[in-house]
Amino acid sequence: MKKTLILLGLVAALMIVPFFIDHGGEFGGSDGEAEQQIMAIAPDYQPWFEPLYEPASGEIESLLFTLQGSIGAAVIFYILGYYRGRRGQHAEH
Template identity: 40%
Template sequence: MSKNTKIIVALILVCVVMTVIPFVISSGSKFGGADDAAGAIVEELSPGYEPWAAPILETILGGELPGETESLLFCLQAAIGSGILFYCFGFLVARKKYLKEG
């Protein structure tokens, strides 16, 4: 086994351990979103509070979106945002590279 192979195997093991440890440590924990926590605090501070705005898609569709659809839209938003961000990074790096050559 070469030195590079040993390093790669060690790094993979470290990644696996870093992925598994949080699940082992937090077994039995309740995972909740920030929206749920904020809603609970608002309800505690002002029991009769009525929201003055509603999400646009819920208004158009006439009901709450399923959790899978919300997750899909969130992932799509993250993918588009990261695509734009990294395209700009690549453009800046390439521009710098080609200005030096020219």
């Protein structure tokens, strides 16, 4: 029980502490950083293609990114659960 409370406290700390750390500005993600580096190295670079869909705002982009990750996690955990259930059925026989 004590071990569980300590682990829950550590998880809570990991979720709360980043809000109080100064990141020196807004987090822009790796795509923005990559674009800046490419423009610094080769200013005349032309992208090969344009995105098929450009979200109207950063919030929509974050929502779509989170939704994509959630669907991927759901598929992975469904498969893991399916095979674990099959293994449990075989153990009963």
